[in-house]
Amino acid sequence: MAYELHYWPTIQGRGEFVRLALEAAGAPYTDVARGTDDSARGESALLRLLKDDAQTHPPFAPPFLKDGAVVVGQTAAILLYLAPTLKLVARSEQARIWTHQIQLTIADLVTEVHDTHHPVASSLYYEDQKPEALQRAADFRKARLPKFMGWFEAVLQRNPCNGPGRAPHLVGARLSYADLSLFQVVEGLRYAFPEASRKALKNAPRVSALHDGVGMHKRVKAYLESDRRLPFSEEGIFRHYPELDG
Amino acid sequence: MAYELHYWPTIQGRGEFVRLALEAAGAPYTDVARGTDDSARGESALLRLLKDDAQTHPPFAPPFLKDGAVVVGQTAAILLYLAPTLKLVARSEQARIWTHQIQLTIADLVTEVHDTHHPVASSLYYEDQKPEALQRAADFRKARLPKFMGWFEAVLQRNPCNGPGRAPHLVGARLSYADLSLFQVVEGLRYAFPEASRKALKNAPRVSALHDGVGMHKRVKAYLESDRRLPFSEEGIFRHYPELDG
Numbered sequence: 001m002a003y004e005l006h007y008w009p010t011i012q013g014r015g016e017f018v019r020l021a022l023e024a025a026g027a028p029y030t031d032v033a034r035g036t037d038d039s040a041r042g043e044s045a046l047l048r049l050l051k052d053d054a055q056t057h058p059p060f061a062p063p064f065l066k067d068g069a070v071v072v073g074q075t076a077a078i079l080l081y082l083a084p085t086l087k088l089v090a091r092s093e094q095a096r097i098w099t100h101q102i103q104l105t106i107a108d109l110v111t112e113v114h115d116t117h118h119p120v121a122s123s124l125y126y127e128d129q130k131p132e133a134l135q136r137a138a139d140f141r142k143a144r145l146p147k148f149m150g151w152f153e154a155v156l157q158r159n160p161c162n163g164p165g166r167a168p169h170l171v172g173a174r175l176s177y178a179d180l181s182l183f184q185v186v187e188g189l190r191y192a193f194p195e196a197s198r199k200a201l202k203n204a205p206r207v208s209a210l211h212d213g214v215g216m217h218k219r220v221k222a223y224l225e226s227d228r229r230l231p232f233s234e235e236g237i238f239r240h241y242p243e244l245d246g
Numbered sequence: 247m248a249y250e251l252h253y254w255p256t257i258q259g260r261g262e263f264v265r266l267a268l269e270a271a272g273a274p275y276t277d278v279a280r281g282t283d284d285s286a287r288g289e290s291a292l293l294r295l296l297k298d299d300a301q302t303h304p305p306f307a308p309p310f311l312k313d314g315a316v317v318v319g320q321t322a323a324i325l326l327y328l329a330p331t332l333k334l335v336a337r338s339e340q341a342r343i344w345t346h347q348i349q350l351t352i353a354d355l356v357t358e359v360h361d362t363h364h365p366v367a368s369s370l371y372y373e374d375q376k377p378e379a380l381q382r383a384a385d386f387r388k389a390r391l392p393k394f395m396g397w398f399e400a401v402l403q404r405n406p407c408n409g410p411g412r413a414p415h416l417v418g419a420r421l422s423y424a425d426l427s428l429f430q431v432v433e434g435l436r437y438a439f440p441e442a443s444r445k446a447l448k449n450a451p452r453v454s455a456l457h458d459g460v461g462m463h464k465r466v467k468a469y470l471e472s473d474r475r476l477p478f479s480e481e482g483i484f485r486h487y488p489e490l491d492g
Contacts, residue, residue: 053400055404056405056406057344057347058397058400059347060351060354060394060397072343072344072347073347073351074346074347074350074351076322076350077346077347077350080346081343094316097323097326097327100320100326101303101318101319101320101323104320104323105320108306111354111357115361115365119361119365119366119378119382120365120378120381120382120385121381121382121385121389122385123385123389124385129381132365132378132381135366135367135375135378136365136367139367139369139370143367143369151306154299154304155304158301158302159302160302
């Protein structure tokens, strides 16, 4: 049976980290809210499940995944759930917890990226918190982004399976969901902060190489070129406001 | 062999979620950075491991746990790693992923609590971002806190194992690490936002009951009364700035 992915239909957002995993694995799935509204599809189907009082495992927010009777929310938990079946994580318990630890650090970075344009309240427009956003983005560019990129670079450098002449991986010698998520973060950073991310990636050549390697993965490439891949926009997490790029 | 918990020695912070799990399970552990500085203890030992270039699984930040040769960072990943051994999670895969999903939602709430006093930059003092903090805290009290508490209440209400006359649990019929973390969040919220949390908890009686139940757990109670439990303070995540409580 196909997985059902529930996420807002017009943005990449956090749903994209799950989409990339499903696409890279060639797993059958329905992007529920992007269908035409009817009994089982469209944004109304997402909202119905989100507000369903009979759900014993209610998701707090999209994205969430429905796999038969199982409903899982929280991006990192969805990936933790899917990865063994999709073969996007190694078998050993230690590799799995390490992959998840990296994913949670990526999740922290994603939250900080979001907060560069929404430091005061998610419920307010960017335009209503622009002075605060300028401050927060400056700190992000100067302190946080280099710290995160330096950490990912160190992880890639210390992975004994990585070597010259081939694209590096965060864990072991094979593609994991953390690789896919770091790819998406680099894509997003280049869109939102072209100048700051150019500088940060100059000091993180292995992160760049990972990004390029994932982008050449056959199924990932096909997905990125399809109309299933939504464009970045100023409604998502990674937003290009030139003033926030310094 | 005793677990080694590495966390800043003077605050509860995110380390407290791990401490509570270790204490509730009666697991042997060393709170490394709280020892006197020597070759194996004190904050210098924490910093040494954090900056050790030979670590193939370097933690991004404290807390991190050392279990023999295994090093695990990220609070939720540490709990995911520890819980089966400490018997703080049910056996079924579905219960485990659900417990983790709840934990990640707790982690999101904790980040939002932190950002009420540090909306612009963690590297700045509260006093340097007070106007922004007032705005962010107002949104937190009005929109976010009730949303989170409403969700935890719904989770408790829909857990078929909960019933009248006994303390509720988030998952199944036994204490899990998510219960311990929600207990800590309620403790922290009551300290930081006494007025806002009083209102929010009035609408979340099951969350209050869970808090009270966990607080009466024999080993948790002994821990809370010991000098191993650090007090809340204006250096941690949950800070009492009366102006942020409305």
